[in-house]
Each structure stands twice: as structure tokens, then as C-alpha cells.
Amino acid sequence: MPMFNLSGMSNESKEKNYDVVIVGAGPGGLSSAIYTARAKLKTLVLEKAIEGGQINLTNMVEDYPGFVSISGEELADKFVEHAREFGVSFANEEAMEMDLSGDVKKIKTDFGNEYTAKVVIMDTGSNPRKLGVPGEDEFANHGVSYCAVCDGSFFKDKPVVVIGGGDSAIEEGIYLSKISSKVSVIHRRDKLRAQKIVQERAFKIPNMNFFWNSVVTEIGGGNSVEYVLLKDVKSGKITKHSTSGAFIYVGLVPNSKLVENAVETDDHGFIITDEHMETKVKGVYAVGDVRKTVLRQVVTAAADGAIAAVDLTKYFD
Amino acid sequence: MAALLSEEDKKYLVDLFGKELKSKVKILFFKSDDKDECQYCDVSRQMLEELAETNEKIDIEIHDFNDESELVERYKVEMMPAVIMLDKDGNDMRVRFYGVPSGYEFSTLIEDIIAISKGGDVELSSATLEMLENVDSPIKLQVFVTPTCPYCPKAVAMAQKLAMKSKYIQGEMVEANEFPELSMRYNVSSVPHIIINEGAGEFVGALPEDAFVEQVMSVVKGA
Ligand SMILES: Cc1cc2nc3c(=O)[nH]c(=O)nc-3n(C[C@H](O)[C@H](O)[C@H](O)COP(=O)(O)OP(=O)(O)OC[C@H]3O[C@@H](n4cnc5c(N)ncnc54)[C@H](O)[C@@H]3O)c2cc1C
Numbered sequence: 001m002p003m004f005n006l007s008g009m010s011n012e013s014k015e016k017n018y019d020v021v022i023v024g025a026g027p028g029g030l031s032s033a034i035y036t037a038r039a040k041l042k043t044l045v046l047e048k049a050i051e052g053g054q055i056n057l058t059n060m061v062e063d064y065p066g067f068v069s070i071s072g073e074e075l076a077d078k079f080v081e082h083a084r085e086f087g088v089s090f091a092n093e094e095a096m097e098m099d100l101s102g103d104v105k106k107i108k109t110d111f112g113n114e115y116t117a118k119v120v121i122m123d124t125g126s127n128p129r130k131l132g133v134p135g136e137d138e139f140a141n142h143g144v145s146y147c148a149v150c151d152g153s154f155f156k157d158k159p160v161v162v163i164g165g166g167d168s169a170i171e172e173g174i175y176l177s178k179i180s181s182k183v184s185v186i187h188r189r190d191k192l193r194a195q196k197i198v199q200e201r202a203f204k205i206p207n208m209n210f211f212w213n214s215v216v217t218e219i220g221g222g223n224s225v226e227y228v229l230l231k232d233v234k235s236g237k238i239t240k241h242s243t244s245g246a247f248i249y250v251g252l253v254p255n256s257k258l259v260e261n262a263v264e265t266d267d268h269g270f271i272i273t274d275e276h277m278e279t280k281v282k283g284v285y286a287v288g289d290v291r292k293t294v295l296r297q298v299v300t301a302a303a304d305g306a307i308a309a310v311d312l313t314k315y316f317d
Numbered sequence: 318m319a320a321l322l323s324e325e326d327k328k329y330l331v332d333l334f335g336k337e338l339k340s341k342v343k344i345l346f347f348k349s350d351d352k353d354e355c356q357y358c359d360v361s362r363q364m365l366e367e368l369a370e371t372n373e374k375i376d377i378e379i380h381d382f383n384d385e386s387e388l389v390e391r392y393k394v395e396m397m398p399a400v401i402m403l404d405k406d407g408n409d410m411r412v413r414f415y416g417v418p419s420g421y422e423f424s425t426l427i428e429d430i431i432a433i434s435k436g437g438d439v440e441l442s443s444a445t446l447e448m449l450e451n452v453d454s455p456i457k458l459q460v461f462v463t464p465t466c467p468y469c470p471k472a473v474a475m476a477q478k479l480a481m482k483s484k485y486i487q488g489e490m491v492e493a494n495e496f497p498e499l500s501m502r503y504n505v506s507s508v509p510h511i512i513i514n515e516g517a518g519e520f521v522g523a524l525p526e527d528a529f530v531e532q533v534m535s536v537v538k539g540a
């Protein structure tokens with residue numbers, strides 16, 4: 001990981017009218033941006049947090065072709081650099097309101113700017129799903145966390161629990177095992193969903209242990225987290241487990257609020273598109289994690305981005 | 318020590334500063350040479366010196382935290398390493414970095430340098446600027462971060478933009494790992510964690526501009 005990272009620099013231009021505005025600078029949106037910029041379409045990417053998106057939240061990526069092993073931050077950086085190279089504009093702004101009905105789409109941001117575009121691509125990704133147990137909100141920011149790379153260092157040599165059994169849970173658990181004294185993975189089933197190679201690695205780590213068929217029913221403590229209550233789903237027995245932190249990786253909630261009244265979404269809020277990534281609204285596309293899809297990874301987000309970008313050229317012929 | 322900034326990044330900065338820097342920016346750096354007292358002072362110092370090499374408009378002044386108490390007093394420097402930015406006329410722009418502005422925070426430092434060289438020219442909505450007009454008592458915003466937190470620069474930038482636009486506001490980045498006692502005092506365990514006026518108020522997360530300003534103002538109004 002570079003010690004000094006410049007990927008967050010915005011090269012805002014004062015220009016307000018674009019061919020394509022992409023909301024969210026995740027892998028999907030950046031992939032779109034590379035294609036649209038190469039098609040000579042004036043492209044702006046809006047990003048409210050950090051260019052590169054959620055991939056910045058993971059320590060290591062080992063399943064994006066071309067890189068056997070690369071830190072999430074570095075991969076994100078490469079996506080951003082690639083897009084910059086072809087002249088994509090970036091603005092560090094959050095889209096707050098969108099009018100997508102007409103031929104010219106309008107996007108208002110938190111800085112009070114209004115941008116227009118003929119085509120909008122939603123690449124707003126997802127947020128961590130909450131566990132929904134007592135104590136989770138009370139101790140949010142005082143021991144409850146959804147981001148190991150952000151907050152892991154506060155739990156140096158302290159025990160933590162990781163809740164979940166998917167790729168993110170186990171990978172971030174492995175990351176935390178290098179910082180914390182002990183990582184206890186709490187999973188509601190009797191086996192993990194994470195990739196086999198990741199599981200095998202986790203099982204070999206001496207300070208990582210597993211509570212199978214267990215759910216957290218409460219997070220408790222004083223000023224900060226001190227314990228979680230675990231319920232064995234088979235026996236119904238409840239036990240108290242001491243811990244200083246609870247890292248929650250139990251799925252995703254799509255970031256689709258902004259357009260939920262404009263486009264079609266499924267019951268969970270994922271945006272529905274056709275096979276070209278276009279929504280029911282002409283000129284409005286969705287790519288990556290926010291889309292109703294069967295796999296949410298960097299490689300699929302990037303693929304979505306390319307498909308959308310090639311399809312949308314039809315509006316400029 | 319080997320160079321901290323890559324050749325690529327240096328080239329990028331030379332180009333960027335060449336295009337963007339208008340007038341001089343002075344950076345005051347406060348350090349101690351005692352490693353026990355300041356583990357990362359030398360890293361910070363070297364990074365700043367490499368930065369200064371990329372453009373002549375960036376001036377770095379190195380000061381000793383322990384020996385130069387008059388300056389420390391004048392700028393109310395609380396800890397070190399500390400970075401303080403002044404505009405071309407030597408006016409304090411109320412921007413502070415405590416700890417190394419490394420990782421994602423490096424971008425924030427660069428953007429601040431550019432903004433200050435343009436006389437504190439930062440983009441804020443007209444609603445925010447109006448609110449700032451009504452601020453007439455000091456507000457200190459300490460934004461606790463870790464260098465690996467992708468959401469943190471947004472919060473630091475917001476605090477420092479407000480600082481550049483209001484002479485009552487000070488916007489500080491605090492690297493939580495480098496100041497564990499302070500982090501403990503405010504029970505910081507998720508970042509970005511924003512402390513307003515030494516604990517009179519606080520919130521967590523990189524909020525959009527209007528929500529950020531609202532949080533800050535709610536504390537001031539309550540006072
Ligand atoms: C901990 C963790 C580990 C992971 N590990 C892997 C892995 O090893 N391999 C892999 O392939 N995938 C991994 N993933 C999944 C991968 O990160 C995502 O599938 C991928 O990033 C999705 O890309 P995206 O294009 O949908 O955008 P995202 O990466 O989700 O980015 C969306 C961006 O939109 C921005 N945004 C949202 N709303 C707005 C708005 N209103 N205005 C402006 N900007 C906005 C957000 O700030 C964000 O930066 C991991 C995810 C997590 C959380």
C-alpha cells in the first residue's frame with residue numbers, strides 16, 4: 001500500500017454540462033468512464049467519498065484477473081489512474097437529487113452544483129447491512145464497526161468478533177487477526193460461504209476461532225462494547241462472549257434511494273436493468289453492486305460498466 | 318531515508334502545482350528530534366520537504382515544538398508532528414494536521430495547499446456560506462482519522478473548508494493511531510469521528526455538506 005495516496009484528488013472542471021454523468025466512482029463506473037472517454041464522450045464522475053469505491057475497504061483482492069494479489073487500495077488507484085489517463089473529469093461531490101425524466105438529465109449535488117447529462121449511469125454501490133440487534137446502534141462507533149481497514153487499528157491486541165460467513169467476513173477476519181489478539185467468527189450456519197481458498201487460510205490461523213450455528217442476539221457493554229450474547233440456533237442456549245469489538249459483515253443494502261421513485265427496483269432495492277444495463281428509463285443505466293445481479297464483485301462491476309458504456313453510444317450516433 | 322514520494326507522484330504534483338498554485342503557501346511544521354517523543358516526526362518532515370521540492374511556491378518552515386514556545390503559543394500548537402498553513406501574507410488559515418497526513422489524507426493536504434494558494438478559494442454551497450456569516454464564536458473541529466480510512470478525507474476536507482471560510486473556525490485532522498490518549502479521551506473507535514469544541518458535540522461519518530454543517534451548527538446554537 002503506498003504510504004502517500006493521491007487517488008482522492010479531484011480534477012474538477014467548472015464545466016456543468018456533460019454527455020455522460022456517472023454517479024459513484026466504483027469499479028463499474030470507472031470502467032464505464034474509460035469506455036465513454038475513449039468514445040470521446042464528455043464524461044464526469046461524481047464521488048462522495050473516495051474514488052475507487054468499496055474496493056478501498058478491503059485489504060487484499062486475489063480474484064481480479066491480472067493481479068494474483070493486490071491491495072484493494074492499489075487496485076482502486078489503478079482504476080482511477082486509468083480513467084484519468086483518458087481525460088475523465090472527477091468531482092468530489094455527492095449527488096443529492098436527480099431529475100431523470102427528460103432527454104436532458106439533471107443532477108444536483110451537495111455543493112449546490114447542478115450538472116446535466118444526456119446519459120446517467122448509477123454506480124452507487126451498496127452499504128453494509130445492519131445486523132438489527134439491540135446494542136448495534138448504541139455501540140455504533142464505540143466498538144461496532146463495518147470497516148476493518150478503517151477501524152481495525154483501534155483493536156490492537158484486543159479480542160474482536162466478526163459476524164458473518166461470506167467472503168468479506170472471512171477476509172476481513174483474517175486481516176483483523178494480524179492486529180487483534182483474537183478473532184472469533186460468529187456464523188449462523190455450520191459451514192462458511194466464503195471461497196474455499198479463503199476458508200482454508202482462515203482455519204490455519206491460530207488466533208482465529210469459529211462459533212458455528214450461532215447468532216448474535218445482543219451487543220452490550222459500558223462506554224464501549226464489552227460482550228455479545230450468542231444464541232446457539234440448534235439448542236437455543238444463550239451464552240455471553242467477552243469482546244472489545246464487533247465487526248459486522250452480513251450482506252449489503254443497495255444505495256438506490258436516490259432513484260427509487262424513478263427506476264424499477266426489486267424488493268431489496270436493487271435496480272432492475274435489461275441485459276444492456278439500461279433501466280426502464282431511457283438513458284439511465286445501472287452497473288455494479290447496486291444492480292439486481294447474481295454476483296457482486298469487482299470483475300462483474302467492471303463488466304457491467306463496459307456493457308453499459310458501449311450500449312449508451314446509441315444516444316450519440 | 319529513501320524517497321517517500323514515488324517519481325510518478327512527484328511528476329503528477331509538479332504538473333498539478335504548476336497549473337494550480339497561484340500565490341505562495343507557507344507551511345509551519347512543528348517537530349521534535351526525540352524519537353520517543355515523536356515517532357513519526359522525521360517521516361512527516363521528509364514528506365514535506367519532498368513536497369516543497371515540487372514547486373517553489375511551497376515554503377516549509379521547520380520549528381521545534383519544545384524550544385520555540387513563543388510560536389507554539391501563538392499558533393496554539395497542541396501536539397506534534399503538526400502542520401499549519403499560512404497564506405502568502407502569513408495569515409493563519411486555521412488548518413491543522415496533527416500526525417502524518419499519510420495514506421488517503423495526503424490528498425487532503427495537497428488540496429489544502431492549492432486552496433490556500435488561491436486565497437482560501439474553496440467550493441461551498443451558498444446555504445453554507447450564509448450560515449458561516451452568523452458564526453461569531455470560536456469553533457474547533459477535530460476530525461479523527463486513520464490513514465487507511467477511505468471515508469475520512471471527505472470529513473477532514475469539509476472541516477478545513479469551513480475553517481478557510483470563517484475566521485472563527487479551526488479545522489484539524491488528528492491521526493488517531495498517533496495520539497492514542499486523545500482518541501481514548503473521546504472514545505474514538507470508528508473514523509471519521511468529529512469532535513466539536515473539545516467534546517461539546519460530536520458525530521461520526523463522512524456526511525454530505527448540509528448535514529455536516531447542520532451538526533456543527535447545532536452545537537454552536539446550543540451553547
Ligand atoms: C470488505 C469487502 C471486501 C471485498 N473483497 C472483494 C474481493 O476480494 N474481490 C472482489 O472482486 N470484490 C470484493 N468486494 C466487492 C467489491 O468491492 C464490489 O463488488 C465492487 O466494489 C462494486 O463496485 P461498484 O462499481 O458497484 O461500486 P462500489 O465499489 O460499490 O462504489 C460505489 C461508489 O459510489 C459512491 N456513491 C454512492 N452514492 C453516491 C452519491 N449519491 N453521489 C456520489 N457518489 C456516490 C460511493 O461512495 C462509492 O464509492 C469486497 C467488498 C467489501 C466491502
